Ligand SMILES: NC(=O)C1=CN([C@@H]2O[C@H](COP(=O)(O)OP(=O)(O)OC[C@H]3O[C@@H](n4cnc5c(N)ncnc54)[C@H](O)[C@@H]3O)[C@@H](O)[C@H]2O)C=CC1
């Protein structure tokens with residue numbers, strides 16, 4: 594067998610990190626060499642070609658910086674990235690990056706397609722709103738996927754000369770009743786026992802609506818995307834945002 598790619602996981606005791614560890618251990622071309630969580634010494638990552646981070650929005654930037662400085666490629670699933678944080682990572686990588694960093698708000702292939710379809714559809718409708726639904730242990734709201742979807746939808750609508758969200762005559766409302774605005778698109782977050790990760794993009798026009806819905810019923814849904822990224826990240830020095838760049842979507 595050809596040499597195995599070595600992988601380290603940060604957040605290894607978490608819901609996603611433990612699932613990633615199992616997926617790496619089950620892949621014949623990959624070897625799990627470090628499974629670290631809070632309190633563990635990151636020096637163990639020296640043996641890893643690629644580091645996967647599923648930690649928390651508070652912890653992730655420090656981890657990425659450590660990996661870039663140590664010359665490790667990084668696959669980041671942790672959410673909480675905005676333009677400012679992405680610019681910070683670009684700054685660490687510099688003008689001639691030697692390592693690759695992928696930041697992807699969602700590794701589910703169907704979720705990526707849902708985001709792409711939403712962006713394609715956005716200019717054909719008067720209104721767009723996003724509803725994301727997750728398990729109640731999630732620490733951030735709205736989800737990284739919803740934020741990214743809103744940004745892609747807003748870009749497409751702005752390019753077509755449309756307002757990001759659509760008409761809204763609301764004159765009085767309780768705080769939060771109309772959701773949060775992300776790039777001008779209303780985003781609503783539901784936290785409900787029994788759920789994993791779900792999203793609907795609601796598009797409305799004269800006399801008709803289109804609903805794009807994605808459901809992750811199990812965290813194994815993210816694993817093909819994570820493993821694809823682990824295998825490809827070394828070929829993409831610099832910062833890549835979104836799994837779509839590693840998929841053949843044409
Ligand atoms: N991109 C994607 O496809 C997906 C992204 N996520 C995101 O991944 C992140 C983690 O989600 P979950 O696994 O559900 O959370 P979790 O709370 O189950 O796991 C996080 C783990 O990270 C550990 N941790 C915190 N700080 C750390 C540090 N400095 N070093 C090492 N470990 C540290 C915690 O102890 C915990 O075990 C969230 O931001 C979530 O939104 C979740 C699912 C899919």
Ligand SMILES: O=C(O)C1=N[C@H](C(=O)O)C[C@H](O)C1
Pocket residue numbers: 672698699727731732735736737738739789790791
């Ligand atoms: O915390 C989660 O569970 C998830 N987080 C990501 C997000 O915030 O978009 C991806 C997926 O929705 C699951």
